[in-house]
Amino acid sequence: MRSIIAFITGGLFGSGLLISGMTDTTKVRGWLDIFGDWDPTLAFVMGGAIIPMAIAWILTRERKPVLADSFPDTSDTRLSKELIIGSILFGMGWGLSGLCPGPAMASLSFGGMTGLGFFAAMLVGMLLAPRARAALLRGQAS
Amino acid sequence: MQIEWVYGLFGGLIIGIAGSILLLFNGRIMGASGIIGGLVDGSGRTRARENIALILGLILAPAVFVWGAGMTGETHLINNWAVIIGGGLLVGVGTRLANGCTSGHGVCGISRLSIRGIVATVFYIAAGAATVVALRYVGGMI
Numbered sequence: 001m002r003s004i005i006a007f008i009t010g011g012l013f014g015s016g017l018l019i020s021g022m023t024d025t026t027k028v029r030g031w032l033d034i035f036g037d038w039d040p041t042l043a044f045v046m047g048g049a050i051i052p053m054a055i056a057w058i059l060t061r062e063r064k065p066v067l068a069d070s071f072p073d074t075s076d077t078r079l080s081k082e083l084i085i086g087s088i089l090f091g092m093g094w095g096l097s098g099l100c101p102g103p104a105m106a107s108l109s110f111g112g113m114t115g116l117g118f119f120a121a122m123l124v125g126m127l128l129a130p131r132a133r134a135a136l137l138r139g140q141a142s
Numbered sequence: 143m144q145i146e147w148v149y150g151l152f153g154g155l156i157i158g159i160a161g162s163i164l165l166l167f168n169g170r171i172m173g174a175s176g177i178i179g180g181l182v183d184g185s186g187r188t189r190a191r192e193n194i195a196l197i198l199g200l201i202l203a204p205a206v207f208v209w210g211a212g213m214t215g216e217t218h219l220i221n222n223w224a225v226i227i228g229g230g231l232l233v234g235v236g237t238r239l240a241n242g243c244t245s246g247h248g249v250c251g252i253s254r255l256s257i258r259g260i261v262a263t264v265f266y267i268a269a270g271a272a273t274v275v276a277l278r279y280v281g282g283m284i
Contacts, residue, residue: 021146108201
């Protein structure tokens with residue numbers, strides 16, 4: 001049952017990304033290009049997504065998930081080095097390519113060889129992340 | 143232009159509904175980088191089945207729209223392999239270090255006013271904008 005919910009979630013997520021235009025890298029780069037021909041679409045996508053999500057978070061206050069024992073642990077509020085440096089690296093890659101992980105997967109069926117290449121490089125990057133984290137923590141200790 | 147933000151808002155709402163379903167039913171955060179990253183490095187082993195189901199939906203739904211319903215699916219990804227591979231590696235390492243991307247920190251984090259989500263989003267958007275501006279005006283690449 002949880003897998004069926006996850007499949008439906010993925011289907012809606014992918015449909016939303018395609019309809020909103022977020023699988024088109026020119027839109028994402030247009031949003032990041034603040035001194036150029038700025039494209040505000042991404043702000044509408046973010047805003048549109050945050051509204052139902054904010055309601056869902058309010059609904060989590062007085063109940064349990066239908067198919068799980070508890071909601072995610074949100075007690076971690078540390079603004080760690082990994083959070084900041086990771087976000088900067090991610091932003092650089094996002095600006096270079098115009099793709100983040102969701103749209104990279106949603107566009108796999110029509111993104112051609114370059115889309116596949118990006119996805120493969122992203123997976124390699126994910127595998128390298130534990131090493132990068134270890135290096136960061138070493139730097140912090142010394 | 144005007145119609146594009148309507149699509150953006152509508153697509154965004156669908157993304158938010160998707161995230162709400164996953165949260166309220168499965169008690170999980172719809173973060174694209176965590177879902178694929180957990181499969182890649184094995185950290186999400188206990189959730190592997192539902193992670194695969196979500197990713198299948200995420201790839202299949204846009205495929206049906208594009209290949210079945212004739213919707214335009216264009217990524218306009220830059221045809222420069224150095225940028226594609228470099229961008230993919232940075233997105234992969236960065237999102238795993240920061241423990242989230244546009245969907246996890248952006249949509250799911252900001253909607254509950256998570257300080258980590260807000261700070262991460264500020265940093266990846268700033269880094270993305272700086273990268274696009276540098277590429278366009280200094281490098282003349284895109």
